[in-house]
Amino acid sequence: MYPQETVDSALRLHRQGLTDAAVARACGVSVRTVRHWRWGTRRAPDTVRGRPQPTCGDAHGNVASESYSYLLGLYLGDGHIISKSRQHTLTVSCCDGWPGLIEEAARAMRIVMPCAAVGYVQRSGCTDVKSYSRHWPCLFPQHGPGRKHERPIILESWQRDIVRAEPWALVRGLIHSDGCRNVNRTTRMVAGERKRYEYPRYLFANESTDVMRILTTTLDELGVEWKFARRNLLSVARRGSVALMDRHIGPKY
Structure with a gap:
């Protein structure tokens, strides 16, 4: 029997969009054990009938305000989200001439979404900083089809509260x-x-x-x-x- 904390951690990682294999590696258990926790008889406190409850509705509830406001600025400027069936990828494109910006973007992603993997893709003259989680559209509801300047970009009330609390972080993200x-x-x-x-x-x-x-x-x-x-x-x-x-x-x- 594994500690309940390990079960809870595995289920949280799964809700962030990690595969069973990735969760198993992170928690030091087998893939079969992870699947048992998700669908088997052992229940974590935040599950019903073995299935983790969705957290999209409150994904922003405990978000780090300063890092989120900065990341919001980056997203509104040079960021976008690519959606797949069970995973979404947040990408911020950064010029290679500003290596500090590349690291700041990655750091903000890790703070805002601690359980999501962050990676880098090199392109000609720039680096795409990428983070993978099913909850990125929850944190950036401005995501949608087409280019941002071709659709309305309206902040939600909770986003406006964060911006009012950390306005300089938003401006810094936009300028960066x-x-x-x-x-x-x-x-x-x-x-x-x-x-x-x-x-x-x-x-x-x-x-x-x-x-x-x-x-x-x-x-x-x-x-x-x-x-x-x-x-x-x-x-x-x-x-x-x-x-x-x-x-x-x-x-x-």
């Missing part, structure tokens, strides 16, 4: 995905003489008006001044606002 901090160089005529000017600014580009609205609403609440350089490009260039962003965001690395 579809944004940057750079130095703008320009010239201006002053008293008949052309002078060169340089100043730092933050940029964020996204085709979704809903994602832009989520960002601008959050920036307004944080007291950050912004403007649209063009329809799909947001700029933060005011000295005070850039300094505020530097304290909480900083350049990608």
